[in-house]
Every structure is written in structure tokens, then in C-alpha cells.
Amino acid sequence: MKNSVLQYENVFIADTATHVGKNELEGPLKDYFDMYDEDIYFGQKTFEKAESELVRRSLNLLFKKTGKKPEDISLLLGGDLLNQCVATSFGVAGTQIPFLGLYGACSTIIEASIVACSFINGGFVDNAAVVSSSHFCTAERQYRFPLEYGSQKTPTSQNTVTGCGTYLLQNTPTPYRICEAVIGKVVDNGIKDANNMGAAMATAAVDTLLRYFNESNARAENFDIIATGDLGKEGHELSVELLKRCGLDLGDKYTDCGMLIYDLNKQDMHSGASGCACIATVFGGYIFKRMQKKEINNALIIGTGALLNRNSSLQNESIPSVAHLIHVVRD
């Protein structure tokens, strides 16, 4: 496959806004998030409405931080894990911004960023906001069991991040530039355990990383951080091993947002974090703010998504996965 690595010249991150819940606030990255709320309902009557409220609050904060009104934004892109992406649809319904709904499971905000880059760099819009959310309680109901069942979780399972991240991308220069991207292929390695999605997504991440390093001149040691979205501890270890077998050692800069957001020694989060909001808040919060402090100048961010649904698991299907990559530099 030629042209795997897309090149962008004039796409910049104006700013980000992140909103998290209680568990994320108890983790090591708490100081990097913009907003939090300990009420798991966020003032709403249902978990689904709570997730839409997260989207609304995050977008409003993004508008405030960037000094923009909704009518200043040319394009809005996003999606979430709920059936038919309703958290986003209801969350953005009042904005009156042209909207493209995307579904890349937990990779959605990176997918949205890549699409936004192509619209901006192609000269079709001047700016675009991307947004993606997840909520522990809606995801449990959606993919596994309603919370009321009190199900036990397996050691390989991951905890869905309750939160939302949103970024404003634009053609007006800032120090933060998205310079490259790789669009993932749907990879199906036969993993069928919905409680081990990290393993399913690991090969997708490996596929995308190999394509990037094989087809670009990049060297792993030049990056300050190489972070996948939500492989978790289990999936991360698998990906390290698989990459090494393919001759690629990413070293100790290689990590996973799902391992960063919680303290896996103190918080009972099994293999780590997952969900659209995992990479959305860890990149938008932790990594982007460290770029602002000049602690990170060169970042490779790989959104990872498990493209299953509840029925496909019950029907004993495998878990197709995808991983989309962006390369962000501080100029």
C-alpha cells in the first residue's frame, strides 16, 4: 500500500478542552484535566443523557477557551460508543455547526482529527472542532451488563473512562501542528473475548505503527512520547512483544493512555482504561498540556478501536479492530 502516511502542512491545534468524572480525578493525571464532576449523572436523569451533557459542557468550554462562538466553527466531527452514536448527536444538536458523525470506537477522536486535517489542509474549511466521549455506566450497559447486575470483571478487562475531549483544529498557526497521519485498516486477529479488547486492538496498533515506521523516515527515539489509545496493560505488553518480533523496538517512550489515566497499583481498574474519552482526555489533557509546557515536543498518538457490538460478542464473533495515527509536533 503506497501513500500510507498522509502529510499535512497547515493544520494546528488551537486548544483542547477535557472533562472527566470521579475515577479519573482520583488518578495521577488529575491536574491535567479542565473540568470534572463527581456526579456520575452530570445533573441528568439517565446515563445516556449524562454523556450528552459531557459533550455539551466540553464543547462550551472549548468555545470559551478559544474565544470562539459556535458560528465561528466551520465543521464539527465526532462520535461515541453508544448505539447509533446518540451521545454525540444529542450533545451537538444545539450547536448549528455542520456535523460529520464518525465511528471508530475508542479511536474516534483521532479518526475525527485526521478527517478534520484533510478538510483544513485541503482548503475546504478554516477550522474544525473534534469531539468524542464515553461514560462508564453507558458502556457497561451497551457492551457488557447493566451495572445493577453487579457483574465481576476479569483481570484483562478495562474500565471505560467517563469523560469527553474536544479539540479545535485550524489553519491559523499555533505552536502545535499535526504534521502526519496514518489511517488504520480493519484488522481481525480472531480474538473473541470482549473482556480482553486490549489484545484485539494490539494487532491493529501494531499494523498501523509498522506501516508508519516502514514508510516514513521517523525513528522511535526522536519522539518524546508514543502513546496508543486504550490497549491497557495487557494489550500494551502484547503490542510490545509483537512489535519486537517485527523488528521494531519503540523503547520506553512507548506507552498507552489506558495505563496512564489511572494508578493501576492503587485504583481497582484491572488492565487499565478504555473508551473514546481515554485517548481524547489523555491527549487533550495530559499530553497537550505537557506540549504547552515544552515538556513534550514530538508526539505520536495512536487511537485504537475495537469494532465489536454486544450481539457480535454473544454470537461468538471475533473483534475487528482499527488504529489511526497522528503525529503532533511543537514547532
Place this chain on the structure above:
Amino acid sequence: MKNSVLQYENVFIADTATHVGKNELEGPLKDYFDMYDEDIYFGQKTFEKAESELVRRSLNLLFKKTGKKPEDISLLLGGDLLNQCVATSFGVAGTQIPFLGLYGACSTIIEASIVACSFINGGFVDNAAVVSSSHFCTAERQYRFPLEYGSQKTPTSQNTVTGCGTYLLQNTPTPYRICEAVIGKVVDNGIKDANNMGAAMATAAVDTLLRYFNESNARAENFDIIATGDLGKEGHELSVELLKRCGLDLGDKYTDCGMLIYDLNKQDMHSGASGCACIATVFGGYIFKRMQKKEINNALIIGTGALLNRNSSLQNESIPSVAHLIHVVRD
């Protein structure tokens, strides 16, 4: 909102491939579809797998018709109505083509086409395939009731098209060019009846059509056809009335794919057709083939999507909707 109408110079339709089921074959457009199969399972064990099979068959036919192999395609974009878009994920898993999952409900193939146009015209890829499917039996289970319940349908309800459409877009010239597009806003007009999605989508279609005609120099009489996706008879009549109140009379060239695919006098299809495959097969089959015959030279195609899910209906929520527009000319 400025820049509502996106302009494309070098995006061409190489060819289309369409696959339908039994009901569609009994309708007036039967001669315009490429493939059909009367087996509602398409040789698979479940309806969900049947829908993925439709995706596979359609893509394979597209590759065959265009003389391409999967490795010749730079980008694949698509989605469907199933939870977490699994019909598409499983359907494309074997292709090894970089994939962007989209969710715009029944507007998905038009949304995918617009995103593809921006990638192609922006110079990021040379070509892109778009695909979208729906299946009557999966959609009933997903949005309303499993077929086994034998539920009665209301007169305003629509019948989900069983089928799949796929198009290859490219920067190599053909006579069929996508020259303009409008990305829809999420419109919520308070309609709550999941059996009257045409009404919910009508205002989204009206919003997009008004933006197009207000911001371009286009005149309705210059088009050979102006077709919305799946408003059905009920939604179409509403949109005509709403447009007239806003001073826009689109005349008798204005129609709806949901009214074209079935014979509403003979087939018991209530308000008409719906589903991702409705506009995907009617544009890719009927309209595109009439363009090939030079019977249609100037077409305005408006994909319409109702962004609800089953829970949002049960929770008495309204139905946010979206409508994406493309302008296709035969040069």
C-alpha cells in the same frame, strides 16, 4: 454560516455497484440494480451476518466493475445502521484498505462521499471507495421490534431497504463529477415518533436545501433530478410544504429515493422506503445509470439521516436529524 457550499474540481465517479433483496426487486427500479438475491439471509446464519455479506458482495462487484484490486484502493469509507456499525466493520475486515467508519444514519453514503471528495480533491489520496448497507430484518430488530413479534406498522412508517451500494470516487476524470457538497447540521424539531422518521428528517433536508440554494447560484429548474434519501411520502410532502413556506419551490424534479424504489400503490410499504441502502442503491443504481444513458445530466442528491436509537425512543427523546448534499454533473 459562510462556506456552506464546498467546491470540488477533480472528483469523479468511476463506477457504482448495487445489491438488493427481494422487495426491491419487485419494485419499479429492478432493472437498475446490479445484483439481487431472494434469500434474505444471503447464505449466512444471522441477519447481521447477511448484511455484512451484502457489503462484501457489493465491494467485490465494485472491484470487478472498475478493474481494481483492493490494494489499488487508497481509502474506504462507510457505515451502517447496526449498533457500532458492525455490518460494515465485519464486511470490510478482509479488504486491507485503510478504513474510516462513519455514522450519518441513512445519509451515511453521502456523508462518506463528501469526506472522500475532500481527501481526493485535497490531494491526500487518488481514489476512495464508499459503502453503506441496510437490511430490513436487522433494522427492525435494532430500532423497533424483532420480526418474530409480528408487530403492526403505522401508515407513516417506512420499510428499510435490504441492500448495499458502493461507489468508487477518483481523481482520474470520468464524465461523472461531484462538483459541490453541503455538510448538514444536526436539526432537532421535536418529532418523537420513531414510526414517522420522514417527518423528523424533513426539516434537516429543508435546512440543507435552503443553505444550498441561498448560498449558491443554482436554480432548481437547472437540475434534472433533486432527490432526498428516505423521507418517504409523508416526509416528502412535509418538506415540499416547508420549502414553499420558505419561498423555495423545487418543482416536479424534486423527489425522494424512498418513494422511487417501491411501487407504493402495489407494494405494502406504507410511507415508502428508508435505510442506508435506500439512497445508496437508488443513486448508485437508478440515478447513476440514467446519467450513464445521458437521461440525467445534473443531479442534486441529499442523504437524510435520523440520529435516534432504540433507547432514545423508549426514553421519549426527540429525533435529531441530519442531511448531507452532493451535486453531481455529467460533464
